[in-house]
Amino acid sequence: MSKFNNKKIIPRYNVLVFLMLLTAILVVGKALYIMTAGRTYWMEVAAQQKKDNVPVTPVRGNILSCNGELMASSLPEFKIYLDFNAMKEAGNDTAFIDSLDIITKGLNKIFPERKASRFKKDLMVGFRQESRHWPIWQGRIDYNTFKEVQSLPVFHLSKYRSGFHWDEFNARRRPFGSLAQRTVGDMFGAKDTARCGLELSYDKILRGTNGIIHRRKVRNKYLNIVDTPPVDGADIITTIDVGMQDLAERALIKELKEINGKVGVAVVMEASTGDVKAIVNLDRGSDGVYREVKNHAVSDLLEPGSVFKTASLMTILDDEFVDTTYTIATGNGIWDMYGRQMRDHNWNRGGYGNLMLPWTLKYSSNIGVSRLIDKFYHKNPEDFVQGIYDLGLATDFKIPIVGYAPAKIRMPRKNSHGQYVNWSATALPWMSIGYETQIPPISVLAFYNAIANNGKMMRPRFVKQIVKGNEILLDNKPQVVKEQIAKEKTIAAIQRILQEVVSEGLGKNAGSEKFPVAGKTGTAQMSKGTLGYKSGETNYLLSFAGYFPADEPKYSCIVCIQKSGLPASGGGMCGPVFRDIAEGIMAQSLKLDVKDSRTPGSVLIPSAKKGNLLAADYVLNALGINVNGGWGGVYPFGEPIWGTVVSNRRSITLRQEKPSNSHLVPDVHGMGARDAVYIMEKRGLKTRILGRGMVLEQSIGAGTRIKKGMVCTLKLG
Known part of the structure; x- marks a missing residue:
């Protein structure tokens, strides 16, 4: 007989099995809960415990x-x-x-x-x-x-x-x-x-x-x-010069507002290197404000108009079909070209009659240029187009800006029967005056820059270097695209003619009394695609391309404006913008010594604004001005010392002032913009500047307790 009592032991095993089964059910239930209802919480916990990669x-x-x-x-x-x-x-x-x-x-x-x-x-x-x-x-x-x-x-x-x-x-x-x-x-x-x-x-x-x-x-x-x-x-270190960029933008906006222009472009290039020093692209918004929306200078494929005539004359001069003494008849300003009428801009005043070759460019005669080109290239228009290619106008500069589009200049093609398949009798005359082609402003400028650079065409450069810390990873040297776009005598002749365009011709508004300027105007009707040129209100592309100073070129520049309706004049509207940019850039490059203006009997005591006395003391001592109460000009930097400046015919006295309570609006009357903004913003005030010079008015009175978010407008004059 077994010594185990089954009746007593089996129930105990049953209880144990039941407890184990219950535990298993609870574990499975908890697992299901964690996998469903509690999943989000435990995923957050897991994310905090460990994050891989x-x-x-x-x-x-x-x-x-x-x-x-x-x-x-x-x-x-x-x-x-x-x-x-x-x-x-x-x-x-x-x-x-x-x-x-x-x-x-x-x-x-x-x-x-x-x-x-x-x-x-x-x-x-x-x-x-x-x-x-x-x-x-x-x-x-x-x-x-x-x-x-x-x-x-x-x-x-x-x-x-x-x-x-x-x-x-x-x-x-x-x-x-x-x-x-x-x-x-x-x-x-x-x-x-x-x-x-x-x-x-x-x-x-x-x-x-x-x-x-x-x-x-x-x-x-x-x-x-x-x-x-x-x-x-x-x-990356660009070629952009902030001073020139600001100058070009202000000059262009001023003209766009005056003539209600739609789009404005201004590009300045350094003649010897091809460095783009300024590039402005402005669109008029629905609110009338001009903003940079699209890079028109590198992406707009438009018919350039009369600025292309320079290339046409260079081609015929380089092929030596004519010289600068050649004379062409332009009639009374209207000429029949294979069933289409070619007009000069003064056709309603009787035209120009007979013109020597340079005057066709000075007066921008459509008839003169188109008749010259048609006379010598009509039977072989591909020779003319190849000449334009040789000048570099169709070059793909591979500019590193998304949206850049290289020029499109159609080359005539013949079929197996010797007939032109993409060419008409009127294509050559109209191409010679800037139609039938699509060229972005940057390519036109590169061409004029090559003329300024005595025939050497440079690739437009936007980035000079790529650096990291003190290490230069890439030194992007200036790149020559074409060593010589034309013969030296052709370059010399066109340089002389372009200077006369400004001094004697239609480009007078681009000229300066301070230095010689060379360039060419352009006024072209803009095509509306399948609608042509004369559907509704006419749109115009106005332009002026050139370089300065003409006797020793340093910079080239192109200004383009798109506008609707008349009046529309490349010389009259783009010329002044070019002049303002050129004069501003040349003024910035002047290096003058104040000592050169002294004479034995002169008294040279400049006026000085109140504000940071350390800065004033440093500048005045550098100019050799007698300063009383100063520091000998030895502290150009450091914590500002505020005060006023009193001057007479022979000396300047600096007087320190005890700073006002930092919780109160300071009195900045008589200060320059830099000092006024510094002291205002150091106390937590935001500022707005109107005008130039010294502070004449401040919108929040001195002594007012400063509150967060205050904005003080400073009127300068």
Whole structure:
């Protein structure tokens, strides 16, 4: 007989099996719960415990002017959040509730557009939901604002104790605003990706290489472990000169507003190198404001009009069919060309009659130029087009800006029977005066620049170097496209004629009394595609292309304006813009010594504005001016010392003033813009500048208590 009592033992086993089965059911149930209802929570926990292969964005490289001034730079921006769960785990939830009123009032001061009560309501919603990623503010904020928020109660603790955390972005900023915007380029802010200009063309170089990290929790702390460090982007140094760019933009906008132009383009190129020193592209918006929307200078394929006539005459001179003494009849200003009427601009005043070759360009005679070309090239138009190709007008410059389109100049073609398949009898006469072709402004300018450079054609250069720290990664030297676009005697002849176009012909408005200018005007009707040239209101492309100073060329420039209706004149409307740009650039390049203006009997005491006395003292001593109460000019930099300047016929006295209360609006009357803006913004005031010179008026009176968000307008004169 067994010594085990089955009746007693079996029930015990049954209980054990039942408990094990129940435990198994609970485990399976818990697993199902975690996989379904609790999945989101545990995924967040897992994400905090470990993150594999998380990309780390590098700092995007800068875009600089030719003088090293920042034109585009990356600055940190932040989106800020609260992790209420982490806050509670650290035991700081009570402190948060106790400090909530102070926190929300602080947020209201930082973001005055939202009330403190609204902040309190929003934060309490996140607190009750125990959100791990609750946004404090919806938009991005700059570094200074971020530090202000981080200094608030509770938020100033570490992110694991306060729950205050953030996402950091590299925001793109242009210190010079819209200057050369379409050339420098833009970024899609939300995606941090390039959209146009050099930003897009050199995106890979500027962007750098992403790094890789993973995140682990070690001893109750989260550590970011770097697997591959990020490689910051390189900087690119452009050929753009900020001073010239600003000058060209202001001159063009002034003319566009006066004539109600639709589109304006101005490009300045250095003759010897092909460096693009300024490039302006302006479109008139529906609100009447001119903005950079499209890079017309490199992408617009338009019929150039009369600026093309220079190339036509150079071709016939280079082929030696004629010389500059050749005379052509233009009649009474209307000439029949194979069934179509060719007109000169003065046809209603009887035309020009007989013209020598240089005068066909000086007067921009359509009939004169087209008859010359047709007479010698009608039977072999391909010889003329090949001559235009040899001049470099059809060159593909491979410009590194997205949207660039090379010129399109049609070459005549014959079929097997010797008949032209893409050519008509009128094609050559009209091509010779700037129609039947499509050439972007940058290509026209490169051609005129080659004339200024004695026949050597340079590739338009936008980027000089790619650098990283002190290392030059790429030195982009000036590139010669064609050593000689024409014979030396042809270049010399056309240089002389282009100078006479300005001094004696239709380009007088582009001339300057200070130095000689050479160039050519252009006025062309713009085609409306299948609708032709005369459907409704006529649109015109006005232009002037040339170089200065004509006797020793340093820069070439093209100005193009698109407008509707009459009056429309390339010389009368683009010429003044060219002149203003040329005179402004030449004035900037002058190097004068104040000592040269002295005579034994002269008294040379300049006027000085009130403001930073250290800066005034440094400049005055450098000029050799007797200064009383100064520092001998030995402190050009440092913390400013404010005061007034009193001058007489022989000396200048500097008088320090005790600074006013930093919480009150200062008195900046009589200061220059630089000092006035500095002292205003140092006290937290935003400023707007109207005019030039010294401050005559300030919209907020001196002594007014400063409040956050105040904007003071300073009127200068």
